[in-house]
Amino acid sequence: MQPADSAPPQDIGRPPTGPSSGFLADAIRFWELRRLFYNLALACVVLLWVTVSWPHFRPAFTLLSLLQLAVLALLANLCYCAAYLVDIPMQGSPLSSVWKRRRWALWVVGTLFAILFENYWIADEIYPFVR
DSSP, X not given: OOXXXXXXXXXXXXXXXXXXXXXXXHHHHHHHHHHHHHHHHHHHHHHHHHXXXXXXXXXGOSHHHHHHXXXXXXXXXXXXXXXXXXXXXXXXXXXXXXXXXXXXXXXXXXXXXXXXXXXXXXXXXXXXXXX
């Protein structure tokens, strides 16, 4: 006879159900489509910097620099995920109907901040050291 405490849980492998799973699904639908435009905006900034100052950046194109660029792109996408930390709790709040109509503003502010930060990083941390 098996004790009652050792019975395996029946919901292994099943996606969570309940209100929190609906919040997550809604957040994913909203944010992941916009991630494409976020990445496109950041890629345009990099291409603009490289195009405008091409002779200066030409020696920087090495395998190591492309690896570093890939790591920075991954970090930018990790920062993008911070929107979920705001969005999911706001969906469960009494202000959820207002939040769902206005959360695009968080995307705009976050994308503009990322562009500003990217410009600073290129101008101050990368551009001076490219020989």
